[in-house]
Amino acid sequence: MGELAIETVNLTKVFGSFKAVDGVNLRIEEGVIFGLLGPNGAGKTTTIRMILGLLKPTSGYVRVFGIDVEKRRREVLRLTGYMPQHFSLYEDLTVEENMRLYASLYGMGRAEARRRVEELLEEFMLTEYRDRLAGKLSGGTKQRLALAVALLHRPRLLIVDEPTAGVDPPLRRYFWEKFRELKEEGVTILVTTHYMDEAEHCDRLALMSRGRVVAEGSPLEIKRMAFGGDFLELEVEGDPAPVLEEVGAKVVDSEVTGDFVRVRLLVPDAADYLAPLTRELERRGIRVIRAYPVSVSLEDAFIKLTAPIEAEAVAGCRR
Ligand SMILES: Nc1ncnc2c1ncn2[C@@H]1O[C@H](COP(=O)(O)OP(=O)(O)O)[C@@H](O)[C@H]1O
Ligand SMILES: [Mg+2]
Known part of the structure; x- marks a missing residue:
């Protein structure tokens, strides 16, 4: 296991009587x-904002590369x-002036600054916008400038909060290519997004709902968590039920047309089950x-994982 880039322990933030963040424990590997x-x-x-030390937690703490954010914030920001x-x-400074x-x-x-600014x-x-006021840039160009500025000092950790919200698809792709390049260079990236197709590109995910982390894992693990396994679909000739029962595949849906049966199965691991299951069915004379x-x-x-929480909240409001 690598070093932890970010560790949050019981991180909590209360605004008045409202718990915006509620006991969040994240361990993000470098x-x-x-x-x-x-x-x-x-x-x-x-x-x-608490990870960056911009907001003081009500309770809990954050370490970035092992450094206590509250005590050594300047080091963390570097x-x-x-x-x-x-x-x-600054909207009334030019692109280049902002970077400088x-x-x-x-x-x-x-x-060093001059070199790095040119490079970025x-x-x-x-380059063509260097003398343009930041306030006069289009949305996408502003986003590119914001990312360039975030990377000026070659950070080991990049935190991007909804970088692709309201950004057109080509630029979204461009941003994700950049993130992958940065990852290749060893940079850790924490990104928030609304877009589920983008979430698939993440190595790991944490799903937050009402201040809490309700699921954490790789995209595949999260799907397994939500449904209790992977789905397989089979189309066979003959009755597969006895074999399916033997191997512990759960039938979640089936459709019978004459001798043909189409079943949808839930199994612990699709890759592990597919070939052996097919072989066993064939061996037992089921085509x-x-x-x-x-x-x-x-x-x-995500809908599956958050539905119980949302339902509980609605019930809470009715009570
Ligand atoms: N400074 C603040 N004072 C009061 N409530 C806040 C403050 N900042 C955020 N909140 C509330 O905390 C909740 C979480 O906000 P936020 O962290 O911005 O959520 P997200 O980024 O997931 O959309 C929201 O209900 C928001 O209104
Ligand atoms: Mg937000």
């Missing part, structure tokens, strides 16, 4: 792309790049016409 997901108001931004949810650069300003805030020397202008296709794993969407998994 070098991964970690997605924090959840509907609006789930507590993602509040969690991020290691971390942050792209906030809303554009927060942040380079000096990060404590970079003049020569080029990398993020900002297998088709057998394939059925992919479920993360969206379905």
Whole structure:
């Protein structure tokens, strides 16, 4: 197991009488792309602000690369790049001036800053806009500038809060290519998103709902958690029921047309079951016409995982 880039322990934030973040425990290993997901108001931004030391936790604590954020915040900020949810650069400074300003805030020397700014202008296709006021840029260009600024000091950890919200698909793809490149270079990335197709690109995910982490794992693990396994679909000629029962495959749906049976199964691991199950059916004289794993969407998994919590909240309101 690698070093932990981020560790939060019982992280909690209460605003007045409202618990925005409720006992969040995250362990994010160095070098991964970690997605924090959840509907609006789930507590993602509040969690991020505590990780960065911008907001003091009500209780619990955060360590970034083993460093206590509350005690040694400056060190943490030097290691971390942050792209906030809303554009927060100086709208009345030009692209280049914003970059220069942040380079000096990060404590970079003049020569190094000049080199790095040129490099990033080029990398993020900002060269032609260098003298444009940040406030006059289009949404997508603003986002590219915000990411470039977050990367000025070559952080080991990049935290991006909904970087692709309201961004067109080509630029979304571009951002994800960048994230993968950064990961290749060893940068750890914590990203929040609403887009489930983006969540599939993450190595690990935590799903937040009403201030709590309700599921954590790889995209595949989360789907298994939601449904209790993987789905397989079989089309066979003959009755597969005895074999299916023997191997512990649960039939969740079936359709019989004459001698043909189509069944949907729930198994602990689709990759482990597919070939042996097909062989066993054939051995027992049941012809297998088709057998394939059925992919479920993360969206379905999340709805399944959060439905009980939402239902409880609604019941709570009625009481
Ligand atoms: N400074 C604040 N004061 C009071 N309530 C806040 C404050 N910041 C956030 N909240 C509330 O905390 C909840 C979580 O917000 P947030 O962390 O922004 O969620 P998300 O980023 O997942 O959309 C929301 O209900 C929001 O209104
Ligand atoms: Mg947010």
